[in-house]
Amino acid sequence: MTATQTSKSSPLWQTRARPQVVTYKATDKLDVVIDRVPQAQPSLLATLATSAAAEFLAPESLAHTLGQDVAVVDRASGRALAFASVLAAEGTDFQTRTRLAPSALERAAYFTRVHVAPDAPAGTQAVLMYAALRTARSWGRDVAAFLMTDDDTPTARRYGLVSLANVARVDVPGKGAFRAKSQRLDLLLHQTSEEAAQAGQPLAPSFLVHEILDTLQHQLFTPVTSARFFTAVDAGTLTREQYIYALTQLHLFVRFTTRLLGRCVGYSPTTELRTHFISHLTGEVNHEIIIERDLEHLGENPTYVKEIAQPNLPSRQFMASQESAIGFYQDPLLLLVAPLAAEGVTGHLAPGFMEKLNACVASWGVKDPQKATRFLSSHIEYDGGEDGHWQGNLDLLSKHLHNETLLRRFLTLLRVAADGTLRQWDSYVGDVELWTARPPAQ
Structure with a gap:
């Protein structure tokens, strides 16, 4: 993720420009739309503006652009059902809030800006998390990081998210108390893929590869x-x-x-x-x-x-x-x-x-x-x-x-x-x- 990109004019390489926004068939009914550059105001987030997941502390800014926006869309209607951003953790609000050194975050991906429609079908959040976190795995990241409410929330309980013992509680005026939590990517990807399948949304092999x-x-x-x-x-x-x-x-x-x-x-x-x-x-x-x-x-x-x-x-x-x-x-x-x-x-x-x-x-x-x-x-x-x-x-x-x-x-x-x-x-x-x-x- 930190390697210098070769100039497009380099005579040594024949490279094909990869589209910034791609759509994949994730399940029989759901598509995943990925924007390889996180946007301050993503169009697919507009319809989900009132559906922010209360468990997660939303970032104050997206000045750090090393990451992706991920949306889950109903294929039949084209309606956005869920949205999240996954970012390389260093340099983000996660680092600012936790005051951890960048070197401690080089293997972590920050999962944030989470929105899920209240009427989204079962398995939607699992598909969202899998689609976002597998992106982090392709970068070589090993753990996912979250800023979540200081409670035993359904998401934290379901995926066994662990509070970082050495990081103080984050108190946000008007929003409440939050904790930095984490879990290994391999466990999360296994759990979310299994959960999606059990909810009748098994991931398409073409999406996996x-x-x-x-x-x-x-x-x-x-x-x-x-x-x-x-x-x-x-x-x-x-x-x-x-x-x-x-x-x-x-x-x-x-x-x-x-x-x-x-x-x-x-x-x-x-x-x-x-x-x-x-x-x-x-x-x-x-x-x-x-x-x-x-x-x-x-x-x-x-x-x-x-x-x-x-x-x-x-x-x-x-x-x-x-x-x-x-x-x-x-x-x-x-x-x-x-x-x-x-x-x-x-x-x-x-x-x-x-x-x-x-x-x-x-x-x-x-x-x-x-x-x-x-x-x-x-x-x-x-x-x-x-x-x-x-x-x-x-x-x-x-x-x-x-x-x-x-x-x-x-x-x-x-x-x-x-x-x-x-x-x-x-x-x-x-x-x-x-x-x-x-x-x-x-």
Whole structure:
């Protein structure tokens, strides 16, 4: 959430603008409308102005804009039934009221500005809380924070919200006494998803899997644009030795791709899954040979890479995620965390990236530099966006990750793979930084 966004004019990345306001089918009868920038006067809140949930202390301001507005809407009538805002807790009214240090709130999301229509159908508040708090989970937050009345309220009781023992009671003239309360996100998301289902509003699988893309966007696609390999290419400072190291590390896991996908074919229980992984396997055959040819064009003997070299720690982390998915859990769907992370990055590379990389290679005195960059250029064609191959994976997952428990299982391993991928692209330069180190100016 704090990573610097790459400029839209950057020639390295082909990015697709994400709409600020999106609508998802959350249940058979309810839609969720998300505004990715909290608004001072949201239009969907106008009809709920008299329905503020008395349990919650509404914020005095929304100067802190790191968060989202979430509304639950009746699909048939288009009427807003519930509304809330979820914000990164640091810098908000929650911090002001509690006087907690920003460092104590970096893993917390503030759930506030809560409105629920008195005649909303059963399960509406649960859908609202789930939709808002899963957003916080995609940011990497672990706990939810609330400012609530200093009573044993129905919401606090139902979800086991715990008062923060070290924070004094908040007395607000004209409004009453309030307490800072909290609970773990994993517990809240489980409870709200179960409550929604029991109320006849089970969450749609297609709604659940949208969190996968949001998680990758926040945990990988945004911060990786600042990874040292890509900033070095952009600045033209990437050295031959660093590039060779990058190709070496890429080879060490790419060469296992077809073997892992072969296991996925074997463990797939349905024709649909087997067909998917057979197609994926066919597109990955001998990709490591492309890397070997890139190395040969650079004048390197690939024998060391093929027979002796070992993965660095980030590569091993990424490899462990995919190997455990199919080797231990024997779950081909879990293995999709690997291509979603790895191919998601290379799929966002733009032709402008190749132009800059080839310029770096040419600066080392290499003739026909494009013959040394064929592996990365071959992945430019991969669609890292929200349609095509990417959407095909999400559609497949939506058929199988049909509840919160299965989704969370996938997300935890996805974050391991995404973190490994991010660290990989940093390590390709950082591990061998000496090649670009300079003594201080005299």
